[in-house]
Amino acid sequence: MVERTPEPIKPALGTGIYTISDAARLLQVSTQKLKGWAEGYVYRRNGETRKSGPILDREGAQPGLLTFYDLIELFFVREFRAAEVDLPQVRKVAAILREEWHTPYPFAQKKVVELERQLVIRLEMATVLGRQRLFDFAEEFFVNLDFDEHGLARAWHPLGPDKLIVLDPHRSFGAPIDVRSGIRTDILYRLFKAGDNLQTVADWYELPLETVQQAVEFEEQWQRKKAA
DSSP: OOOOOOOOOOOOTTSSOEEHHHHHHHHTSOHHHHHHHHHOEEEEETTEEEEEOOSSOOTTOOTTEEOHHHHHHHHHHHHHHHTTOOHHHHHHHHHHHHHHHTOSOGGGBGGGGGOHHHHHHHHOOHHHHTTOHHHHHHHHHHTTEEEOTTSBEEEEOTTOTTSSEEEOTTSGGGOEEETTTOOBHHHHHHHHHTTOOHHHHHHHHTOOHHHHHHHHHHHHHHHHHHHO
16 A cells, blocks of 8 residues: 655635835845745856745735735745754755645744754764754743744744733734734834823733833844844
């Protein structure tokens, strides 16, 4: 009897929607760079126009928009590049893991933190990965993630797991919100910037003061990323 390869498990599209520019701000990289990672890019070499494909699995995706799972994957692409792993090698890693794990989102899987030995041995990346940068990042980053029963990232706490701000693809299309009330951080921040003090904003929405404080903290970090 021939064993059938399991069908890839892909979460429903639309669970979390981010523009390329918003995702770039969250990752602290340029919009152009992130767009190239997510959707591929065209370049010229030796007088010829060539195409470099996306690192992400973009089948069925709408150009210019990313899901929550794409966002988590791109954090890892950023760290691969910071560790001086070239894009063809990153693409190779992603393709191998998609096939072996039967998922389009290998870098959003909890077990990715166990990858070091596999990648060093099979992909001959010991020189780069021996520095531990990528896997130190994975261990630290995953502390701020919640995972579902399949080990797939389902929410991100950008200020830390003990804070009140969360990006959850099943709530407000993945926009940053207060985890308890569901109010978007950008709404609270706009009121604060309009001249209301923190306590006034908290009273208006019947929120604890710490919720508004953390919303402002998060949004100000994001605004700095916009300006960078």
